[in-house]
Amino acid sequence: MTMIQTRKYQKSHNLILAGITALLLTACGGSDESTDQVEMPPVETTPPVNLINANAGGPDENKGDCDATTEGVNWNALMTETCRNLSDYNLFQDSMNPTENPSNGGVAFNLAVPLFTDYASKYRFIFIPEGKKINYSQNEVLDFPVGTVLVKTFAMPADTANRDGEELIIETRLLIHRENGWVARPYYWSDVTDAKIAITGKTIADMTTTHKGEVKTFSYSVPKASACTSCHSVVPLSQGADDIRQPIFKPIGPKARNLNIEHVYHDSTANQLQYLADNQVLIGLPTDFSTIDKVDIFNDDLDITTLPHEQVMDTARAYLDINCAHCHRSELTIPEANYAGPAGGSGLQLEYNRDYAENPQRFGVCKVAVAGGHADYPADVIPGSSDKSYLLFRMSTNEQRHRMPELGRSTVHAEGVNLVKYWIDNLTRADCS
């Protein structure tokens, strides 16, 4: 498969230069629709073929300027400036539409199991400067080069049954990998023309959507910029009185296991990791895909009762991973030694790649809450007794005191609760008394 794709890329080099990218993408799928290209003269050399960031440009040594007019992405501004308008960065071909058509250097992606944010739709893009490469990582977030920008736009569909239909674009969050590390910049779409920097966040009191026929009205919170660290930073596990390491800010979602799904690119469909590798922006991807963890897709339309037991249990772990483990992790999914998520200290640690059998207590099994707690829920997870498990209660409530995750959720994710309930009820029973 890979060989075939490579050959077709080579043949179609002239087409790329001509900008006929859609045709090429068709060819990537390996279908027989690429007959046009067979007629092109073969290219003797093997120049890099790259639909993502060839000619995308990149940051240089110069200080950025939010008012600069750039043909593509305003990389220098991203690297040094906090611009007032999202459009100042020129990330999208249509500055009023952050949901598609990224400027050169950007590529869309999805996650197999996403973080729940009040049933919002999310449009994700990775922007990689020209010539830069992402390094593969088995368990951690992919190792993105300096200059990378991860862009996520949140939109509330009028009806979650029709996510391609009417929607309200709410916010666009940037994670920018600068020389000194990652920074977060949230932008709020106060009107449809552009998004403005929202350092202090924003509360939208009367957000509504229809989900499975039920109208939900809730207060949607655009997190303030400093709140980003609550989920995105890992903190040092102190190694002594002289340990003065500081937290490290990191992306969360784009891990190999969560990217290891098919994605529709214009007219072709490809595995996201393979696509990045084929376009030569991802290096180190194992040729044997069986060595890459793969999380099954979970969405609100899945009926878990129709799925194999093992898949549901695994998906529940993936759900806990993406929704909880950015905080509830300790020493796993972090390449730097002796770091933990900000809530690793609670003792609840839910990384996908943590071995459950080795220490179920890390998953909250029979673990008493360290801070607070609730009299009706004596342990975080009581296998077989989801109704007495504090973890599930915290997912199921909107009380500020107890709700989890702390940020980004004003509604209860019924489908997620149902998934984790299944997991708890199907763990090997234990009497935690």
Place this chain on the structure above:
Amino acid sequence: MIKHCIFGKQHWKKSLILSAILATLTLSGCVDEGSDGANGIDGIQGANGADGENATIDQSMVTSSGFAFPGDAIFVQPFAVDGDDITDELVLALFEIPAGSTVVLPQGNFTVSETIAIAAADNFTLTGYGINETTLDFTNATGDDGFRFEGGINISIRDFSVLEANKNGIKVVSANGVYIAYTGTVWNGPLEADNGAYGLYPLQSQNILIEHNYAYGSADAGVYVGQSNNIVIRNNVAKNNVAGIEIENSTMADVYDNVAIGNTGGILAFDLPGLTQAYGGNIRIFNNEIIANNAENVGSGAVGIVPPGTGMLIFSVSDVEIYNNTFTDNETSSIEIASYFLANDDVAAYPTTYGATMTDGWSPLTKNINIHGNSISRSGADPRGALVTEIVAGYTLMLGQTMPAILYGGVGESLSNAGVIAGFNALVGADALADGVNYDPYLAKDLVCASGNIDNNSAASSLEFPEVNIGVVYTADPTTPALAFDTVQGNSHLLNCTQPRLAPAVVTFRGKKYGCLGDDIATLACAL
């Protein structure tokens, strides 16, 4: 500062309408724009600052505890009036705050509508005008904590109060150098289950100095330090919480000169299973006033076990020295020492339930507890609490005694001495084993000892409290409670031993040493 200036001058120039933002950025140190900022706030210190139009060298530049604001301090909304919501300006001032900054909260009573998160602060000071002069009400806030510091080096938090936080008042995780002083965390009204959890809450941190604070009304612990090392907690008042002051899975902690009054339990030292820092130790609790800790226990989770009427509870932790404290009017017992077996007596299930954390060194046992020179009066007037129901019945109903003022469960020791749990040794990891964690029969160095404690009942109160006793529930036989007792003063056959003194804790903060080997080296408490 430079960054803020660039930030302010070049790319916010279109945002004049956002006067609030500009005001804060100006205050953040854009000297060149500050002289006539868009909304008329003068100078880097505001109008009341040394270079402002109303410049005076007066109390507006000094907190009620005597802390003088530095010349480059950033003043948040200095003209705010009582009742104002200062959230946005506070967030702007704190956003990517440069190292060495001081942020001053305004004087008065304000509201905050969201958790304030501050990451990787470096030599940063957050101050108000005083514990009573600056109050921040989180009643209608979203998020769980009032303030949350993530990471950070040499953070100073002082001179304000946090009211009615949804969960924790001020949480600090993974910092090195935490100074919290003259700060209040308060949940007003009766102590109820839905009051907040922890008031002052450093976690997984190093070099923690907590002094002159006031913690009131927490449904968990007013002052809590967890999974941390090198800790001094002194001169605080913890009132009407479930736990007044709690040290959990922490090492090298000195707790002295505090007042714990009206809590369910006054001062607690715990090691809980399953945490990253599996166990603590070397905790000294001395010269504290521990008064009438008789509140009903509205807590849940680990703290929910604390019997109302507990002066001090030493639970499943080893290497603790308790001395020269004054206990008065604690209605169950003044000092309780228990292994984790008191909370979970399914001994056979421990390897299954706690095996991994036992490998890391957590132990249900409590060893080397040295109780000396404490003064105890009017203890055990109304003993109660689910954890001790049977023990209370044994001593008071069966034996007709006053509930022992120093109460030691003893079951862990008797299980160890009987060889019943020697098999647990196989679980203990190499590091923990080398650190002395084991389930062998107790040696002299492992014993719980009491010496030189004082029966301080007056002639009048001794009518109501005829005995001031030490009680040991289990002695030789781990299956049958012995309900042994001896006098607290001049005990001859129970806990009659002493242990070596423990080393003082030392906190290093911004290059200075604090505690009994630091700034308090010549004080009374440290001479005890």
